[in-house]
Amino acid sequence: MDVQISRRRFLQGSVALTILGASSLTGSALLDEGTKDKVGDGVRKSVPTLCEMCVNKCAAYARVENGKVVKLDPNPHFPKSKNMLCPRGNAGIQALYDPDRLKYPLIRVGERGSGKFRRASWDEAFEYIEKRLVKILDEEKDNRSTIAYCAGEGMAEHTFKSFMADKFGSTNFVSHASICLQTTISGYALTIGGYGQADLENAEYVIMAGANRAEAIVTPDTMDLFKRTKRRGMKLVVIDPRFTNTAVHADRWIPIKVGTDLAFVLAMTYVVMTENLYNKKFVEENFNGFEAYRDHILKNNYTPEWAEKITGIDADTIRTVAREFMAHAPKAIYYQGRRTAWSRQDFQLRRAQAIFTALGGGIDREGGIIFGKKLPLGEHSINAPLYANPKSRIDKKEAAIVGGSGTWIGFRNMIVENRTPYPIRGMFVYKQNPMLSVPNTQKTRQMFEKMDLVVVIDTMPSDTAMMADVILPECTYLEREDPVRSFGGAQPSIVLRQKVIDPMYETKPVIEIIRGLAEKISKPLFEITKKYDEDVQMEIEDRGEEAVYKEDGFDLADAFRVSQEEINEHRVVSIYGKEAYEMLKAKGVFYPNMEQYFKQISTNEYEYYPKDKRYYSVIKGELKVDVHDTCIDEKEIAVMKKRFRTRSGKVECVLPSMAKRGVDPMPTWRDELYTETPKGKFKLITGRHAQFTQNATQNNAMLLDLIPTNYLWINKRVAKAKGIDFGDWVEVSSKIGTIKIRAYPTEKIGPDTLFFIHGFGANSDALTLAHHNGASDNAIIEDVIEPVFGSAAMHETIVDVRKV
């Protein structure tokens, strides 16, 4: 059996982290950090930490007075978050002190989904889980993959994931990627070798299509883009069916028909090809399949006139934007986009975008898409056991390429439609709310209803928590230290989230939850493995049970007995030394030479790295032109021949391997993949708002004060024709459901499109403020799948609206 070989190989390479010290939790020393002074008769201190109100992880100082967090302030040391805290970051205190928080473990007493739970001790909760797992895995002959797991993005996501994958042994993981940015990441990776980072600080021309940086905050992009943008002369073209707050800052706003961006990019490419506007040297050195691509574009006649009919953007505008872009190239970026779960043609769109930027030469250089450098962290390996029985993930065939993060819609629909090769009987949910975040809530509910064990680890009694058998309360980010993290980029750094106050109520950080659970289930589950796993049986015969259990990693708790603080210390000290670690703890941020480099330039500006020490170009390559010659055309610098992290080491215009999977090797517009909007109906689009994070802030009093509920954007004239006034209740219905919402007639959206902010409309009545506040988009967004990487295609739903 090849499993055995791989186990041997694996064991050789793995270093059990437990070597570091099997000691129990050491009291953390962090409370001594930061500044301290007296307030009244108590103590005031300031603890550097990281925000986790969204995915950005901005650096913050938490001001604590007498054990209470009273204020979160921006920490200027982090080059990624650049001394700011957004409204949600400021409102983190409300999440910490939300009276509706999960406080104790809960065990379901009513029907699944009824929301009836009883308070339980941690031990009871673990015991409940243990009993169910033992039963299921015994029945499933130790096929660990029958227990699936999912997780939202977060600093501790990896801890949970490594427990479920490496220790517990399940292959069925679904992350947020397939409802967020999977397709783009992959599209860029296959084309230019990575998703990269748009250097908006130095770019001179940016096309931002379907990315709303003023409201969907991404660091440092948001700050780089808007901070005195106009004054430094960068041109911004915003392409969005809605007039967003980003469009407010645009030099040009181009409303596009939903789902037609690919035609727009192809037509711009056509202009560039026919007018020879591309960076010839860069293309010559760094493109693979350029000729084929040019022929493809020309042969298909992707003219601006052709695109005008599809996109609704007039041909002249397409020409102008293409020319302007290339005139500013290589400091010109077609922004990659972030949440790119849009349409069926997303993959080709992202490829076309990447190639378009590359045609100007703006890759791996200042002002273009950069890859930057990432500071390494010390090894942290886990002694992972090898199981013979877990089967590979179920959703492999739901799209052309399904990677380790899965396809949420595909995965769920297989279960609901009874198409799985083996039953999925349980699910562990960490920091994710698929009931509200995955299109077609009804199906997600059906999926959970089919399971024998649902465990939800959350901070709030979310809609998904309501579907659980056991709810395990995690403490919030301000009450825990999370895995230390390194952020790459032109100005890389390492950051640490430190515990600000002790966990409230009976909540625990996920690492401790896992430790407790692992201690409980480890032995009983090993018994099952022993029963069904022949390899393990053989090993035991050879070496004895105790040795196999311990040495081969079947002690599931071993990797989690060390405290997070110790792990972090080890990972930093082992590479940068003790002083670096102290610095990291004191400032929340560390990078080599920080003391020297970091300085405040003015009230509003800091310098992190001197300009010449930044990592704009990192891909090794040979220089063809003498860049020291100051007379040289800026553009010529891009002539460097590089080795991209793609298969050929070049920008891949053609992906022959994709053809085998039924995917066009070159970006091709397919009418049959485009959803027309029938006359009188609307296409529903979704997105964000600056004062809300997806579903995670829906019960936050401070943020609800700013944006009390969501409204339906509907074109003013259409609304008028339908007799809909501001604030009227309307019903929006798709094939799969109907929601009620108030109307916001506005000229900021076209007559065939509707929009409302994602993140409202919770059903859980344990959420006092969020319960039935506003509408949830995923109740009506259909479960359309993007066929290449299996992302959700969220803007393919046709809806109707009527006044009620």
Added chain:
Amino acid sequence: MALDYKSCINCKACETACKEENGVLLGADKHRIWVGVKEIEGEFPLLNIASNTFYPSQCQHCDNAPCQEVCPTQATYYDENGVVRVDSDKCILCSYCMNACPYDARYVDDRTDTVDKCNFCSDTRLVRGEVTTACQATCLTKVRIFGDLDDPESEISKVLREREHFTLKTHLGTKPKLFYLI
């Protein structure tokens, strides 16, 4: 305080920061700071981008403050730094100042039943020795420059010398000290 208002993205971080820092109660009209938005002009798809600007605002700390002038008990006063402040022990909640302030900068704090407004974080941050306000510090696009107008060498004085700027409702003669940089 000077505002590079064209950088504002209407995220309202400043409003949240102010509320958290200064313990402003929640509620629709309880705010010391806000961003005004003019509804965009035009019809889809021909919208006038320039017509849609964000105007972050707060108490203007007028040099010639109508609110101070009308206060019967001198509850509203200029402090030693020229900051217009309210002494909540003296305020009788006659609401005259709320009617008199041309900028809608004042509201009633329901805990003390007195009038409250932006005080440049004087009793919270500045008194702790911090050098800037909560709204300035938190801003994503760094709209605000806070500093000493009397010091010709301060950053704000320099910026105001170098860049064109305007104030709101200047014709009323209130001499606002919130400068909008063009």
Added chain:
Amino acid sequence: MRMQSMIPMKQVTLKDLLQFEKRPLSIFMVLLTVGLLGLFATGAILYLMHGHHAYNVTREHPWGLLIAMYVFFVVSSTGLCIVSSLGHVFGIKEFEVISKRAILGAIVTIVSGFAVIALEIGHPIRMVIYNILTPGFTSAIWWMGTLYGAYLAFIIFEFIFLLRDDHKWSKFFGLGGLLVGIAAHSNLGAVFGFLVARPISNGVFYPIYFILSAMITGSYLLFILYGYKYRLNFPKPIEMMLKKLAKVLGLLLGILIFFEVWRMMTAIYGGMPGRADAAWHILTSPNFLIGEVLLGMLIPFIIILKSKGEAIKALVFASLSGMVGIFFMRYDLVHDTQLIPLQTLKIREYQLPPSFVEYMPSFAEIAIALGGVGLAILLYFLADKLFVLDSTKE
């Protein structure tokens, strides 16, 4: 009793105080008064329990019905004071008869006004303290409050000396009261006039407007007081006086209407932003058209015009209408000042851009406002029992 030697009072027992003629109108009045006082108490309790939350005043509309009611009372008071002074201060013969009753009315109305404003202001006690400790000399409200305080003192003395038939001193205090009252009154104009932020309210017109409308109010009130007192069977001197008063009233109304037309014209054609639109809004509101113009001015004016000032019985009723109109005049004055929002931009995503500010008084506000009227009636009724109000000549 010592008191009685200083202030002439009738010998009355508590029982007397509670007695009244058992006639339908009186019974109605008593029930009305008790009802209104009940409302006052309810409103006051609501205020004590919930503070300003009991009121519908907002950031956009910080002054509400109670301020209007206060203005209504103080203007009534000044009006009565001015009209009364016609007789004993300026010696216009026909008006001498009205002095005591008018001054009493002035006292009663301003006391009621103070009672109402005490419940409007957040911290009335603090006001008394800091009005003295840290006076805001630049504040029209400070001046108004202080002057009205002094005014009340003056007219109380005036009343006492009138009761004692001491014409020298009553004339002295009467004149003082009048002057302070007018000063206080023009300060009331200034309270609104100084609102630079509110173009509709500031202008030279206000102080004159206040005096004018005060005199009209005083006249209306006298008609009502005497109408009630004599059940429309006026003795000769009273009839003479009222007829004369009617002519004066007609003249005043004429001037007011003239002024009002110009106020609106200049506001609308002045082209000042925040003024023209507000004026137009006012001009088309029922409060103004029906309340102020029809009830407050036209009905009384037409009756006077038609009868050449002879139909004084009809004028008693017209004065009731007039007082309702005057109430709207005060209410609109306060409300219209705040009509145009100071914040003209929208500050939340999902809201309409601010337009005219709306305001609807809360129950507590209405209760206190109406209760204030009850208070005035009660005080007047009690005073009527305690003091000899009619001149011996009658």
